[in-house]
Amino acid sequence: GENVEQxxxxxxxxxxxxxxxxxxxxxxxxxxxxWYKQELGKGPQxxxxxxxxxxxxxDQRIAVTLNKTAKHFSLHITETxxxxxxxxxxxxxxxxxxxxxxxxxxxxxxx
Amino acid sequence: DARVTQTPRHKVxxxxxxxxxxxxxILGHNTVFWYRQTMMQGLELLAYFRNRAPLDDSGMPKxxxxxxxxxxxxxxxxxQPSxxxxxxxxxxxxxxxxxNYGYTFGSGTRLTVV
Numbered sequence: 001g002e003n004v005e006q007x008x009x010x011x012x013x014x015x016x017x018x019x020x021x022x023x024x025x026x027x028x029x030x031x032x033x034x035w036y037k038q039e040l041g042k043g044p045q046x047x048x049x050x051x052x053x054x055x056x057x058x059d060q061r062i063a064v065t066l067n068k069t070a071k072h073f074s075l076h077i078t079e080t081x082x083x084x085x086x087x088x089x090x091x092x093x094x095x096x097x098x099x100x101x102x103x104x105x106x107x108x109x110x111x
Numbered sequence: 112d113a114r115v116t117q118t119p120r121h122k123v124x125x126x127x128x129x130x131x132x133x134x135x136x137i138l139g140h141n142t143v144f145w146y147r148q149t150m151m152q153g154l155e156l157l158a159y160f161r162n163r164a165p166l167d168d169s170g171m172p173k174x175x176x177x178x179x180x181x182x183x184x185x186x187x188x189x190x191q192p193s194x195x196x197x198x199x200x201x202x203x204x205x206x207x208x209x210x211n212y213g214y215t216f217g218s219g220t221r222l223t224v225v
Binding site for chain 2 (some may be wrong): 033036041042043044045046049089098099102103104110
């Protein structure tokens with residue numbers, strides 16, 4: 001079955017710096033890759049996604065890249081702000097009904 | 112904004128007691144998921160439904176967990192009897208068939224079994 005590995009598990013950056021979170025997946029049939037942000041005491045919230053026919057997608061300060069050959073995808077946050085501090089989950093979906101989540105990255109943005 | 116509503120938000124119960132968690136998915140979503148989140152296991156899929164039919168509950172301990180969807184507006188997750196190792200946050204999420212549009216998660220039920 002699908003397996004998603006996410007790195008790093010913890011990331012600490014200075015406000016204004018960039019943050020990058022990387023994920024790899026095992027099932028080459030995966031075709032949809034969402035990213036979720038989870039703030040303390042809340043459920044994960046979809047913040048951006050990318051489909052397998054696209055290599056990069058950007059939404060303001062966040063961007064995702066996908067390398068299908070290498071089976072890895074990344075989340076990039078530029079000009080980080082304290083409110084970006086949260087746990088971020090990557091996920092991979094194969095077109096059935098299961099989405100497999102990575103283990104999460106706890107991001108700290110220091111003011 | 113459309114929301115997934117979960118009740119209760121917090122539940123403290125004694126070992127051996129029955130626990131029922133409820134979820135109201137977003138109207139029109141045809142897929143409902145139950146996830147369990149712990150520090151050690153991350154987001155663990157317990158069960159999911161499509162058009163109210165259970166598709167996969169292989170992630171649940173069958174002897175004590177059960178998930179149902181009696182109608183399109185209500186999904187339930189029951190634990191009977193509960194054990195301390197069941198302490199976790201349980202999330203419900205809903206979405207469309209195929210999942211290529213992401214899921215909307217509820218705020219979760221934090222369960223503590225003492």
